[in-house]
Amino acid sequence: MKSELELRGVQQRFHARGVADGYVTAVDDVSFSLLASPPQIVSLVGQSGSGKSTIARNVLGLQKPTAGSVLYGGKDIFKLSRAEYDAYRRDVQPVFQDPYAIFNPFYRVDRALWKAVKKFKLADTRAAGLELIEESLQAVRLEPENVLGRYPHQLSGGQRQRIMLARVHMLRPSFIIADEPVSMLDAQVRKHFLDILLDFQREHGMTTLFITHDLSTVYYLGGEVMVITKGQIVERGSVATVMHEPSHPYTKLLLDSIPQPDPDQRWTSRIQVDELDHLDDNTPADTTQPEAPII
Ligand SMILES: Nc1ncnc2c1ncn2[C@@H]1O[C@H](COP(=O)(O)OP(=O)(O)O)[C@@H](O)[C@H]1O
Numbered sequence: 423m424k425s426e427l428e429l430r431g432v433q434q435r436f437h438a439r440g441v442a443d444g445y446v447t448a449v450d451d452v453s454f455s456l457l458a459s460p461p462q463i464v465s466l467v468g469q470s471g472s473g474k475s476t477i478a479r480n481v482l483g484l485q486k487p488t489a490g491s492v493l494y495g496g497k498d499i500f501k502l503s504r505a506e507y508d509a510y511r512r513d514v515q516p517v518f519q520d521p522y523a524i525f526n527p528f529y530r531v532d533r534a535l536w537k538a539v540k541k542f543k544l545a546d547t548r549a550a551g552l553e554l555i556e557e558s559l560q561a562v563r564l565e566p567e568n569v570l571g572r573y574p575h576q577l578s579g580g581q582r583q584r585i586m587l588a589r590v591h592m593l594r595p596s597f598i599i600a601d602e603p604v605s606m607l608d609a610q611v612r613k614h615f616l617d618i619l620l621d622f623q624r625e626h627g628m629t630t631l632f633i634t635h636d637l638s639t640v641y642y643l644g645g646e647v648m649v650i651t652k653g654q655i656v657e658r659g660s661v662a663t664v665m666h667e668p669s670h671p672y673t674k675l676l677l678d679s680i681p682q683p684d685p686d687q688r689w690t691s692r693i694q695v696d697e698l699d700h701l702d703d704n705t706p707a708d709t710t711q712p713e714a715p716i717i
């Protein structure tokens with residue numbers, strides 16, 4: 423089946439105090455579609471509070487939009503049958519900003535991978551399961567002997583993040599929804615992570631919606647980009663075109679905030695590592711990132 427994820431006129435309002443009408447419109451009539459084939463990387467870039475995480479929550483089925491719909495294979499994800507929903511949950515995988523928050527600190531990290539093997543019945547025997555786990559760790563450039571048997575706090579942030587990618591590698595979803603996945607990582611580790619997403623696209627045909635406030639990562643990934651401000655997508659197109667010929671003033675503003683943007687000169691080391699998304703400081707904790715089960 424040729425799968426497709428589509429947002430059609432999605433609007434998300436939240437009640438809020440102290441604003442004119444008693445609500446904020448976090449997502450305002452957003453439409454776009456992601457194709458599984460050919461695999462693509464689509465970045466959604468905008469500053470903190472522009473509605474990115476809310477869109478991720480809508481796409482992941484964690485938040486039902488106030489209006490409009492999210493369609494998977496042409497069907498509204500909030501109206502799927504149990505079997506269709508299970509298929510969707512496997513085929514559309516999230517990657518989160520801080521994997522430490524979703525690892526259970528009392529269990530070895532292996533457990534997160536074994537749970538995926540069991541839940542999705544990926545292997546019949548323990549030996550086959552282990553082989554799959556080791557293969558997936560290698561696919562994300564981790565040495566199995568360096569990470570298996572360890573507890574989350576014994577690994578670096580980059581290693582934890584790559585274990586989440588190993589889990590994705592095992593599941594081979596059509597779509598990855600990555601909400602600020604590299605915001606907590608330093609420059610070199612960040613590049614590693616982006617390279618793995620590019621591998622996933624080229625070698626395993628996965629399509630990624632890459633959500634970020636950081637244009638330099640968008641340059642690095644290439645592909646398509648959508649620029650969002652105040653809940654509206656104001657510009658979209660190939661990264662090269664949008665960066666060379668931005669048509670919306672907001673895109674120009676974003677570009678101006680980066681030193682010497684040049685899409686032909688793909689960035690390798692000049693990354694702003696201190697530019698974290700500070701939204702967490704002023705919004706309820708559960709609204710900034712899609713919630714993940716503890717694994
Ligand atoms: N559950 C919620 N209740 C009230 N307001 C929310 C909620 N979730 C998000 N918002 C508001 O919606 C807007 C967009 O938030 P968000 O999608 O987290 O933006 P981003 O991820 O781009 O930083 C912000 O103004 C935020 O305060």
Ligand SMILES: [Mg+2]
Pocket residue numbers: 474475476602699701710711
């Ligand atoms: Mg966010």
